[in-house]
Amino acid sequence: MPEDSEDWEEEDDSFPWEDVDASRENKRLQARHPQEKGKRLYLGRAAPCPDCRTPAERLSWLYFESPDWTWQNLCGRAGWMVVCDRCRRQVNFFCEVMN
Numbered sequence: 001m002p003e004d005s006e007d008w009e010e011e012d013d014s015f016p017w018e019d020v021d022a023s024r025e026n027k028r029l030q031a032r033h034p035q036e037k038g039k040r041l042y043l044g045r046a047a048p049c050p051d052c053r054t055p056a057e058r059l060s061w062l063y064f065e066s067p068d069w070t071w072q073n074l075c076g077r078a079g080w081m082v083v084c085d086r087c088r089r090q091v092n093f094f095c096e097v098m099n
């Protein structure tokens with residue numbers, strides 16, 4: 001396996017950005033899940049951005065919920081996501097709900 005195989009690996013466990021942005025812009029969803037709560041629960045386990053090394057506490061925390069069709073197809077996911085906006089990278093995901 002060549003050294004530069006990193007790319008597909010990070011694709012592998014990330015979600016489509018359009019779904020991430022939809023969750024982030026969903027004010028009702030975010031209001032129900034304040035950032036402080038996510039940090040309190042998961043900051044200790046959250047990794048820094050592997051690209052720019054920004055610590056997790058300074059990255060963007062949002063509550064992610066996959067779109068309706070994923071729940072209908074029994075592959076829905078919801079939980080805390082930590083995103084590096086500078087690198088456009090999903091750094092951590094802590095799944096809380098799945099079906």
Ligand SMILES: [Zn+2]
Nearest residue numbers: 049052084087
């Ligand atoms: Zn970064």
